[in-house]
Amino acid sequence: MGDYLLEMRHITKEFPGVRALDDVHLAIRPGTVHSLMGENGAGKSTLMKCLFGIYVKDSGTILLDGREVDFRSPRQALDSGVAMVHQELNQVHTRSVMENIWLGRFPKTKLGSVDHREMYRRTKEIFDDLAIGVDPKAVIRTLSVSQRQMVEIAKAVSFNSRILVFDEPTSSLAETEVEQLFGIIRMLRERGCGIVYISHKMNEILRISDEVTVMRDGKWVATTPAGELTMEILIRQMVGREITNVYPEKTNVPGEVVLEVEGLTATYLNLRDVSFTARRGEILGFAGLVGAGRTELMETLFGVATKKSGTVSKGGRIVNNRNSTVAMRNGFALITEERRQTGIFGVLDVMENTTVANIRAYVKNRLYLSDRDMRKDTDWAVETLKVKTPSQKTKLRSLSGGNQQKVIVGRWLLTKPDVLLLDEPTRGIDVGAKYEIYQLMIDLAKSGKAVLMVSSEMPELLGVCDRIIVMSNGRIAGEVDARRTSQEEILTLAAKYV
Ligand SMILES: Nc1ncnc2c1ncn2[C@@H]1O[C@H](COP(=O)(O)OP(=O)(O)OP(=O)(O)O)[C@@H](O)[C@H]1O
Ligand SMILES: [Mg+2]
Known part of the structure; x- marks a missing residue:
């Protein structure tokens, strides 16, 4: 004492x-x-x-x-x-x-x-x-x-x-x-x-x-x-057990180009002349310092920020994601960086929070929502992401911070997007669950989706991505092969236009 x-x-x-x-x-x-x-x-x-x-x-x-x-x-x-x-x-x-x-x-x-x-x-x-x-x-x-x-x-x-x-x-x-x-x-x-x-x-x-x-x-x-x-x-x-690998084995294989971005420039945000492509089955990383424009890029792609010029094509067709509803219809999903501020409906329960972005899929005979389908999908999300919750009826605000985030991740996965935009998807999430999310990204890529991930954790980018695009001050500073690059190379590129 x-x-x-x-x-x-x-x-x-x-x-x-x-x-x-x-x-x-x-x-x-x-x-x-x-x-x-x-x-x-x-x-x-x-x-x-x-x-x-x-x-x-x-x-x-x-x-x-x-x-x-x-x-x-x-x-x-x-x-x-x-x-x-x-x-x-x-x-x-x-x-x-x-x-x-x-x-x-x-x-x-x-x-x-x-x-x-x-x-x-x-x-x-x-x-x-x-x-x-x-x-x-x-x-x-x-x-x-x-x-x-x-x-x-x-x-x-x-x-x-x-x-x-x-x-x-x-x-x-x-x-x-x-x-x-x-x-x-x-x-x-x-x-x-x-x-x-x-x-x-x-x-x-x-x-x-x-x-x-x-x-x-x-x-x-x-x-x-x-x-x-x-x-x-x-x-x-x-x-409580040995974890030998922090990253799952990479079994996805990039295929043909599905997303083409050409000269994308935002109206109000610092994002200038961004061009890149992403392939089906590919996990494409975005590195850069804070303020490099990575979140801005994701928001512009998803239509929550307005673009001034440039084109986005998916599968060879130009898509115009004017807002998030259109973006979802076009097969895009965005998991935002500030999930706690923007994505959580605390007074709603786990099931409602999981299914809200995909609600149209549960409408039966244009009349009612299928409780059974909603429960089934929520079960899937809870299971896959190992959400720790007493039940689907638990209010979201009574889950721990990290578990609330997992629910939001599940919500967007259920919209079955072709292009999945992830902004700092593992922030605030524990090691075990991080592994699950990486595995899920790899599985989604394997099923033919393009997965774009913004992350500030360099080891994570190197561990799960195929290619990494490095941004600097609103522009693309370079592109590296995740298997051959080093943290030094990425940091040097990140400072290019600062
Ligand atoms: N107000 C509440 N009502 C009901 N259950 C709660 C409440 N607050 C916390 N819990 C439950 O208590 C347990 C511990 O939650 P806590 O928030 O302390 O976790 P944590 O270690 O801080 O996790 P994280 O790393 O995700 O923040 C969880 O199962 C959570 O669902
Ligand atoms: Mg906590």
Whole structure:
């Protein structure tokens, strides 16, 4: 005792149909980074929400500085020096950055009204301290997802807490921002804070942690000093068995050209004169730095962003994907990068979320929706993607973050597209499920589809793609053979027009 800043003992938490936490332990020493790992649905976020007063634990003890605490609201947790950056961003889009940071604790003038000048000063001070280049007066809505994430991080730091929880903070950050966050975390560690860091990115975990606790199916598996860990050990602890390959065997064979893109230029986005082809049975990767225009390209192909000029042909015929409905009819599907923001209907259940994009396929006699077909397809998606859910009737918002994403992936696969556009398809998804998604991509390619994948994970591009197109500042910088190229070659191309 006394060694630990925070101790969680024998924590148990049940939801209808799921034992989310089963006798879990976690102990954080001051001045250390303690990572929490585990597959989607292992209970990581739930454990932290029990600490933070969002969920009430069923049993167990939480000690802060050796004293028992039991927060009933985030407010209480914050007042006692525990802050948390959530997996889902929870911001008021129409208000300014500084208002979001000081919400509920606005500095007041002597007369009792909100002191905007003081609020600006304090915000600026924190941002300068953390080297965050966001205008405190900017409206949240106008920021990029990564900037919004950095605002959340700054907010957590602003409470001067001794315990900081980061739940998948880097899933939407660019590399430079990840470095910035790591700088902030190191600074907090030096100040003696205890940091809980949740991520699926193993290289990050191995770099930043002092200790790593792994959970599986709501249970504690192991706590190990980071220095003793390797990727292999971590994977074994997480999935409970040996995984010899992170990537499935590539059995797809590219055939004839099915997609031809010629001189594609977007109206409002940074995308200029993009030309390439994709073959049936091919997995075509798109590499580049953040801002290279890869997401913009996918959105323009799918018709959610407007194109200024250029042509897209499928199977030799020019297609004009004016909007996403037309794009779907033309056999395109897009799994977007920001699934949590754009794709999820939290109050609808798993089945409704799975079948919504394909709803026309279930209409019988133009009259009613076939419940049986919908159930069957949902079963397929749940099975194939190993979605962890008590039932098809479970509301999507009560699934773990990663499992929500799998449902969205299943939704688009069910539209049976000829051209599948995937934007960061494995972000936030655990290693085991990543393998399933790669396997699925290969199977889809084998069945004659063209699969286009944007990814920021270089090993993933090299591991599953046939060819990789490298983009730089809205243009194509080059094309490489995934089997012969190297990370260096790709990075050099990525910097070509920067
Ligand atoms: N509010 C809720 N209602 C019902 N079940 C829930 C609720 N919150 C979480 N669960 C369930 O508890 C289990 C653990 O979920 P949790 O969100 O803690 O997982 P996680 O480890 O954070 O996963 P991920 O890596 O996908 O974020 C899951 O089976 C999930 O469906
Ligand atoms: Mg989670």
